[in-house]
Amino acid sequence: MVEQATMIVVAAALIDDQGRILLQQRAPGRSMAGLWEFPGGKMEAGERPETALARELEEELGLAVAAEALVPITFASADLPGGGGRHMLLLLYTCRTWDGMPEALDAAALAWVHPSEMRLLPMPPADIPFIPILEAVLGV
Numbered sequence: 261m262v263e264q265a266t267m268i269v270v271a272a273a274l275i276d277d278q279g280r281i282l283l284q285q286r287a288p289g290r291s292m293a294g295l296w297e298f299p300g301g302k303m304e305a306g307e308r309p310e311t312a313l314a315r316e317l318e319e320e321l322g323l324a325v326a327a328e329a330l331v332p333i334t335f336a337s338a339d340l341p342g343g344g345g346r347h348m349l350l351l352l353y354t355c356r357t358w359d360g361m362p363e364a365l366d367a368a369a370l371a372w373v374h375p376s377e378m379r380l381l382p383m384p385p386a387d388i389p390f391i392p393i394l395e396a397v398l399g400v
């Protein structure tokens with residue numbers, strides 16, 4: 261039996277000057293449609309994680325982000341949702357500087373939320389442990 265490699269997913273908590281974090285709602289027709297997630301996506305072969313995340317933020321939000329602005333915070337190790345038992349490492353970064361205004365180019369909607377408000381939104385299971393870590397990062 262051939263083992264499938266772990267999928268690496270990169271995601272960003274964009275933090276604004278009011279300490280709010282940008283979430284996006286997964287669009288209808290995708291896996292986990294309707295859930296609120298951090299912008300990001302799957303790392304492609306040969307990409308560095310920060311390069312992959314900057315690419316995803318450009319594709320999904322229309323933002324220009326420098327790789328140096330991405331600060332690794334934590335990760336989740338979980339089954340890839342809808343991945344047939346495939347394993348995922350979900351790498352979470354924070355980002356406080358970018359060029360442009362976020363637009364929902366890929367998602368159904370965007371929302372700036374305080375970490376405590378995330379508990380009111382349906383999120384992918386792997387993201388739930390990120391909430392107290394983000395509260396600690398923000399000192400709230």
Ligand SMILES: Nc1nc2c([nH]c(=O)n2[C@H]2C[C@H](O)[C@@H](COP(=O)(O)OP(=O)(O)OP(=O)(O)O)O2)c(=O)[nH]1
Nearest residue numbers: 269271290291297298299300301302341384386387
């Ligand atoms: N971008 C992002 N993906 C997440 C988060 N939490 C989480 O479990 N995931 C999962 C959902 C997807 O299975 C995978 C990210 O891949 P993706 O967003 O590029 O998904 P995709 O375009 O390939 O679409 P799909 O096959 O999942 O429908 O990681 C998160 O906070 N942000």
